[in-house]
Amino acid sequence: MEGIAIGLAALACPVGMGLMMWFMGKGMRGRSAEQRESASGSVDDLREEHERLGAEIEKLEREQHSGDEEFSRR
Numbered sequence: 001m002e003g004i005a006i007g008l009a010a011l012a013c014p015v016g017m018g019l020m021m022w023f024m025g026k027g028m029r030g031r032s033a034e035q036r037e038s039a040s041g042s043v044d045d046l047r048e049e050h051e052r053l054g055a056e057i058e059k060l061e062r063e064q065h066s067g068d069e070e071f072s073r074r
Helices: 002-073
Strands: none
Touching: none
16 A cells, blocks of 8 residues: 555656646647737837837937037037
């Protein structure tokens, strides 16, 4: 009887770990499809934000450059 109890205790950890890995893997596979769909929209949003910020930086650099020229004329 003790041999069975020791055997079950020895198997409890690897079996439990295997079940946890299986459940976590199953959950990750389900999420990855949803994440891929939402990622394409977020990439487009990031590209638009990048273009907008780039245009704003160029505008500010032009303003700073024209302000530097006016300052050097004085």
